[in-house]
Amino acid sequence: MLLECGVIRTTPSAPLPERLRQIHEGLGDVIERHRPQIMAVEDIFYGKNVRTTVLLGHTRGAVLLAAALRDLPVADYSPAEVKNSIVGTGRATKAQVQFMVKKLLRLRAVPSPSDAADGVAAALCHINTARFGDLARRAVGTP
Amino acid sequence: MLLECGVIRTTPSAPLPERLRQIHEGLGDVIERHRPQIMAVEDIFYGKNVRTTVLLGHTRGAVLLAAALRDLPVADYSPAEVKNSIVGTGRATKAQVQFMVKKLLRLRAVPSPSDAADGVAAALCHINTARFGDLARRAVGTP
Numbered sequence: 001m002l003l004e005c006g007v008i009r010t011t012p013s014a015p016l017p018e019r020l021r022q023i024h025e026g027l028g029d030v031i032e033r034h035r036p037q038i039m040a041v042e043d044i045f046y047g048k049n050v051r052t053t054v055l056l057g058h059t060r061g062a063v064l065l066a067a068a069l070r071d072l073p074v075a076d077y078s079p080a081e082v083k084n085s086i087v088g089t090g091r092a093t094k095a096q097v098q099f100m101v102k103k104l105l106r107l108r109a110v111p112s113p114s115d116a117a118d119g120v121a122a123a124l125c126h127i128n129t130a131r132f133g134d135l136a137r138r139a140v141g142t143p
Numbered sequence: 144m145l146l147e148c149g150v151i152r153t154t155p156s157a158p159l160p161e162r163l164r165q166i167h168e169g170l171g172d173v174i175e176r177h178r179p180q181i182m183a184v185e186d187i188f189y190g191k192n193v194r195t196t197v198l199l200g201h202t203r204g205a206v207l208l209a210a211a212l213r214d215l216p217v218a219d220y221s222p223a224e225v226k227n228s229i230v231g232t233g234r235a236t237k238a239q240v241q242f243m244v245k246k247l248l249r250l251r252a253v254p255s256p257s258d259a260a261d262g263v264a265a266a267l268c269h270i271n272t273a274r275f276g277d278l279a280r281r282a283v284g285t286p
Binding site: 021055058064 | 158159160161163164167187189193194196197198199200201202203204205207208210211212217
């Protein structure tokens with residue numbers, strides 16, 4: 001069951017440290033609210049623009065830290081792993097991911113914006129991967 | 144006067160979120176100990192290895208967040224600005240930076256490792272820049 005999904009928006013005019021704080025605290029609020037057992041995150045997509053990618057690195061640092069400071073374990077998956085797990089191909093479009101997230105969770109509408117659907121997709125990818133992992137472990141007889 | 148300099152080392156075998164926590168908390172300790180008015184940081188050097196640069200982005204995110212969570216303003220300078228301010232050329236070597244940091248602060252030995260000297264250099268760069276900024280403002284008569 002999907003309890004909540006969304007995006008954390010920051011003040012575009014604010015300096016980077018302040019925007020990182022907004023993300024860190026926004027995520028902290030979500031963690032406090034739902035007390036999850038794990039955080040699933042997507043690895044960075046290495047785009048053509050190195051500066052954008054590095055900025056994303058800063059952001060991801062703030063995200064991982066929000067988990068670490070609460071002793072919340074983190075599982076990370078590549079963008080292709082997430083897409084493959086949800087749509088069946090690592091090259092799926094954003095619209096396909098949104099469509100499958102809606103279908104898999106029997107939602108009335110696609111999660112919007114597409115970044116919110118990406119977040120849910122990462123969580124679903126973890127559930128799938130962990131489930132198959134359990135099956136594999138059961139199959140080979142490990143507890 | 145130089146009160147303290149050093150590097151924060153993390154456990155190489157620990158997962159990334161835990162290492163980010165070690166940096167964040169190590170820096171938090173230093174901030175609590177000295178109660179600085181500002182944090183000077185170097186911009187990221189965009190090296191050839193994009194993955195290393197992005198990893199540095201994560202780390203820098205944890206550093207900036209340590210400042211933001213304590214309402215500590217951050218001033219950032221490019222590696223070339225820092226070197227130029229200390230050595231007089233943006234292409235100075237690490238050894239030259241260490242030598243000038245020792246000389247400018249009248250230390251008995253060069254700060255070691257060189258990363259610690261780089262940290263002190265960023266602080267000195269900020270002091271220089273802020274001082275010249277004051278002079279410039281005074282020169283044009285703004286309060």
